Amino acid sequence: MSIKQNLQNIKSTLPQHVTLVAVSKTKPVSDLLEAYQAGQRVFGENKIQEMTEKHEQMPKDVKWHMIGHVQRNKVKYMASFVSLIHGVENFKTLKEINKQANKHDRVIDCLLQIKIASEDSKFGMTASDASKILQATEFSELKNINVVGVMGMATFTDNQEQIKSEFFKLKHVFNQLKTIHPEMNIISMGMSGDYQLAIDCGSTMIRVGSSIFGERNYN
Numbered sequence: 180m181s182i183k184q185n186l187q188n189i190k191s192t193l194p195q196h197v198t199l200v201a202v203s204k205t206k207p208v209s210d211l212l213e214a215y216q217a218g219q220r221v222f223g224e225n226k227i228q229e230m231t232e233k234h235e236q237m238p239k240d241v242k243w244h245m246i247g248h249v250q251r252n253k254v255k256y257m258a259s260f261v262s263l264i265h266g267v268e269n270f271k272t273l274k275e276i277n278k279q280a281n282k283h284d285r286v287i288d289c290l291l292q293i294k295i296a297s298e299d300s301k302f303g304m305t306a307s308d309a310s311k312i313l314q315a316t317e318f319s320e321l322k323n324i325n326v327v328g329v330m331g332m333a334t335f336t337d338n339q340e341q342i343k344s345e346f347f348k349l350k351h352v353f354n355q356l357k358t359i360h361p362e363m364n365i366i367s368m369g370m371s372g373d374y375q376l377a378i379d380c381g382s383t384m385i386r387v388g389s390s391i392f393g394e395r396n397y398n
Contacts, residue, residue, distance in 0.1 A: 203233070204229065366383050
């Protein structure tokens with residue numbers, strides 16, 4: 180099936196409140212343009228350099244989401260255009276994003292990445308870390324960022340019950356943090372293999388790559 184057909188098939192199953200992020204990492208700009216022409220406007224990349232290069236070639240109404248691990252020394256390269264940063268895992272990163280956003284007179288939306296997986300390879304902060312950040316005086320002084328929700332990645336496993344419990348954990352953390360920081364409205368969880376389950380567990384934003392563009396090319 181074509182990229183357009185894949186997008187139509189996925190979007191036809193999504194509730195209205197769920198945002199589809201088309202994960203375009205490793206894919207050529209021609210594939211992104213095909214998705215764009217089919218109406219897709221939100222794209223997710225996991226490397227800042229690759230996202231910057233694609234931003235320069237794509238139409239300017241695209242919303243770029245940084246979904247990968249954020250290296251603080253590279254924030255400056257995306258600060259002028261990035262729409263949402265998913266993977267903020269500590270306060271130092273928030274401060275750097277705020278600093279670089281300030282240089283461009285922008286407010287950048289961010290998600291706090293919560294560690295819900297049992298694997299050591301997954302990044303993220305604990306619920307109590309997130310709670311402390313949101314209640315800190317220093318956080319309230321950051322005027323160029325807006326924490327709008329949470330992001331989490333489930334364990335890479337076939338065990339659906341485990342994935343489900345991890346997704347529910349993120350929804351629970353979101354509910355707790357929203358009482359501290361009412362501006363939160365996004366729960367970013369779910370990918371090609373598990374987004375339906377994620378939506379059932381409360382996801383409002385899914386990150387889908389291979390189901391739209393086909394398998395990734397890492398060559």
